[in-house]
Amino acid sequence: MLPAPPQEWFSTWFDSPYYHRLYRARNDEEARAFLAKLLRYLHPKPEARLLDLACGKGRHALYLSEQGYDVTGLDLSPESIRYAQQFAHEHLHFQVHDMRQPLLTGPFDFIFNLFTSFGYFAQEADNVVALRNAAAALRPGGKMVIDFLNTDLTIRQLVAHETKRVENTEFRLYRHFQHDFIVKEIRFQDDEGREQHFEERVRALSQERFEEYFRMAGLRLVEVLGDYHLTAFDAATSPRMIFVLKK
Template identity: 75%
Template structure:
């Protein structure tokens, strides 16, 4: 399925400035979340896991350190090239667009973590992506989608912010555009050129997600609200974490 080169995520995620801006993402918190998930889901030692939209592979690497057979896929060739240096017999990485069928399965668990969903301009493609994931799950397999709590995110949107990282000042502007939460990122690069990127994530409600799941043939088992796996509360939860079953 060919897709336009102009899709924001196909250029921004491959930029070294993307990795610079998000350099300080909390690794400890991510590992804690994964530990909690594994305790909660208790996969068997022989489990095959897919990290869908794995970025540079740090969560896939961590999962493989736990002894599971892990595959990581991501749209960004640069991120996958970086991840490949950690690959081994039970840890594989592939450049892959989640809208396309996954030839690497079947998997017992699919993880889609840290708001790596809802990027597509065409809403039906969200369902296409979920159907591709569902097709790669074993019957009885589970999928975890960790998304922002849209309700709270929209309510508390910080319109303007500046972040200085290693001498680069990133100017961030956030707003709602139709059905998307948009973050505009502008900065002057090391060559003195003005650069601008934007991130667009569809402001998906729980209800909308539930419609998607139904269309993809996935059953919603539970909704969790934070990385400690507390129950989801629309007003207060920082996250909206879906546990789905095929």
């Protein structure tokens, strides 16, 4: 019998309660302010259909829904979607979905992929597959926003070791660059005192490589923004690469 293929890091870590514990202090106020600016920039029509692709526990999809839009949130983590379902209503839907699979819902006027929810896959070709699936779910003339870290700046500023205490858990974080990936190792003792080890791996994608992906997916790059205030991207100083794309 062939051995089972190794589990992808995100399929276990994102479903762990310790993932949500580590990141419980994420700045919701900053996220909502960013989304408000993004909506003013994109000015969707009131009847627009929006997709939050890799929606996590649904906080961004919920905000978009509160602005009056019909919103769908998709994420590969069953635990996250189970949590998000408490917010669902007639115009806010959540489903478990792997972005490497064709989308069964749509078409959408806008697709959002926010807060570095891309570039996780071991096989680089899967990035293009995911983008092609998203493009296929966009209406002609529809737009997609991909919010990614500024890779070069992130690598230059990488903090090699850090300790964070959240509730009763001390997380030991180790960061390094390895084989085209920015890697964060997460080590801690769980509530039963057992040592645990998880990883986060994000491919170190340059703007040029993203642009190559976009061409292969049939998406046209409209603009690159550099932060959550939507200022123009500067490769030397911007913390983010926020791509605005059009089908």
